[in-house]
Amino acid sequence: MKIKIIILALFATTALGVALFPSIQQAQALTTVKTHTTTIQNHRIEVVFILDTTSSMTGLIQAAKEKIWSIATTMASAEQTPDIKMGLVAFRDRGDTYVTRVLDLSEDLDSMYASLMDFEAQGGGDGPESVNQALYDAVNRISWSDDENVYKVAFLIGDAPPHMDYINDVKFPVTLEQAKRKGIVINTIQSGQNHSTTPVWQTIAQLGDGEYFQVENSGNAVAVATPFDKKLSELAASLEKTRLYYGDAEAKESQKRKNEATRKLHDELSEAALARRAIFNATASGKSNLLGKGELVEAISSGRMELDDIDRDDMPASLQALAPEEQMEIITEQARRRDKIKSDIRELSESRSLYIRQKIAAQGDASDSLDEKIYSAVKKQAKLKGLIYESESASY
Structure with a gap:
């Protein structure tokens, strides 16, 4: 290439x-x-x-x-x-x-x-x-x-x-x-x-x-561009689906705009650019860009907050009608999926990096x-x- x-x-x-x-x-x-x-x-x-x-x-x-x-x-x-x-x-x-x-x-x-x-x-x-x-x-x-x-x-x-x-x-x-x-x-x-x-x-x-x-x-x-870019871009989309947001009406409107921005990137970026973005978002430094403000899964799984800290009306709409035990089950599963996807991204990133360095070496x-x-x-x-x-x- x-x-x-x-x-x-x-x-x-x-x-x-x-x-x-x-x-x-x-x-x-x-x-x-x-x-x-x-x-x-x-x-x-x-x-x-x-x-x-x-x-x-x-x-x-x-x-x-x-x-x-x-x-x-x-x-x-x-x-x-x-x-x-x-x-x-x-x-x-x-x-x-x-x-x-x-x-x-x-x-x-x-x-x-x-x-x-x-x-x-x-x-x-x-x-x-x-x-x-x-x-x-x-x-x-x-x-x-x-x-x-x-x-x-x-x-x-x-x-x-x-x-x-x-x-x-x-x-x-x-x-x-x-x-x-x-x-x-x-x-x-x-x-x-x-x-x-x-x-x-x-x-x-x-x-x-x-x-x-x-x-x-x-x-x-x-x-x-590498053969790993398509899969990395798909993993990026899967990673974003693990996000759940809480907060008042103003906060949720801000989170809605962030989700719209994410969709625009997937619609308009090349697979290579999406792959690079996936790699950054899987780093510790990329967490703020990936999650934004008021992300429930990270807040609960990190121990920074507990479910009873959040008013029911401020919970994600999909969780509001559920019992606390059911809410926690969903949050725990999303956290598990997120960790697995990040691990997959990091593994593919290593293969992608090796591929690029081999191409560079072949050209000088x-x-x-x-x-x-x-x-x-x-x-x-x-x-x-x-x-x-x-x-x-x-x-x-």
């Missing part, structure tokens, strides 16, 4: 929220319940992608839709299984449909990606773009954690330098000082070979304590791919926050 080298792995995640603004904000109100365990703070990653969404980036953004989940799985592969939030600042230029659109940090990749399906890049074409505004918004309009132990990182991706002639524009050196005070690392990815962009991108990375990469417009990230290696460059940067930077990555290569 031919290995396509395309600029995907990082940008898959960067592009994911552009179309969402502002529709992705979802209600998160749940029934007030008693808790039975003490919450332990996990290691965390907060990553924001600052993406040029002008017409010259169209191919990159479209290609990105295939590999959104691989970069998430790579970040999830740390020994400490971090919680992952992702956000986006999409930018164009003054005079375009918008200058910036900000999507705040979220664990719900499904809902973000569902809106991405309708996104198309437009505008630009006249040289410099509003890079200064994009950087400022990324540092100041995103709800970064104040916790100094969180790995906070941004990736600036584009092919044109910033306008330095705009009035009422905060220039990037000032913004990067703010980023440093907040503990945010700024990496830069230059698409193409615009010689006026290169020195600026290098300077931004240097001032942002980050790394600079250059990739061709045609890209150089690894994407391989992927050491110069964007996947590996990004993984190298994350591996080095995250280590300073106590996150250890032992894998020799990125997830594909």
Whole structure:
């Protein structure tokens, strides 16, 4: 099978929220319940992608839709299984449909990606773009954690330098000082070979304590379809059927929207993309994306809640008329099925990974791919926050 080298792995995640603004904000109100365990703070990653969404980036953004989940799985592969939030600042230029659109940090990749399906890049074409505004918004309009132990990182991706002639524009050196005070690392990815962009991108990375990469417009990230993708996509659908939601009317409406987003992904994503998503959702870091808020099976099976903590009217409709013993029987069975499906996904994932690495070996290696460059940067930077990555290569 031919290995396509395309600029995907990082940008898959960067592009994911552009179309969402502002529709992705979802209600998160749940029934007030008693808790039975003490919450332990996990290691965390907060990553924001600052993406040029002008017409010259169209191919990159479209290609990105295939590999959104691989970069998430790579970040999830740390020994400490971090919680992952992702956000986006999409930018164009003054005079375009918008200058910036900000999507705040979220664990719900499904809902973000569902809106991405309708996104198309437009505008630009006249040289410099509003890079200064994009950087400022990324540092100041995103709800970064104040916790100094969180790995906070941004990736600036584009092919044109910033306008330095705009009035009422905060220039990037000032913004990067703010980023440093907040503990945010700024990496830069230059698409193409615009010689006026290169020195600026290098300077931004240097001032942002980050790394600079250059990739061709045609890209150089690894994407391989495998014989295991179809089965993995089917397992993903089965995994989602184990979800049962509780909560008041507002919470259930939010959960309904998440289910609709999930259905849209299954209708529109390729089998390869669905396979990558299944692999991420089966990880500990992918649990928040898989389940969302107010998922009953996890709440009960983890011991975080008990059935009598929840009002009957707030239970899933399918359980409301049942006796508590019958409710528990169904919840226990769903938990068992969920564990089995996750185990099957992990087993198939290993076979898929071996298949891909054999294909890569037959064509040479992927050491110069964007996947590996990004993984190298994350591996080095995250280590300073106590996150250890032992894998020799990125997830594909």
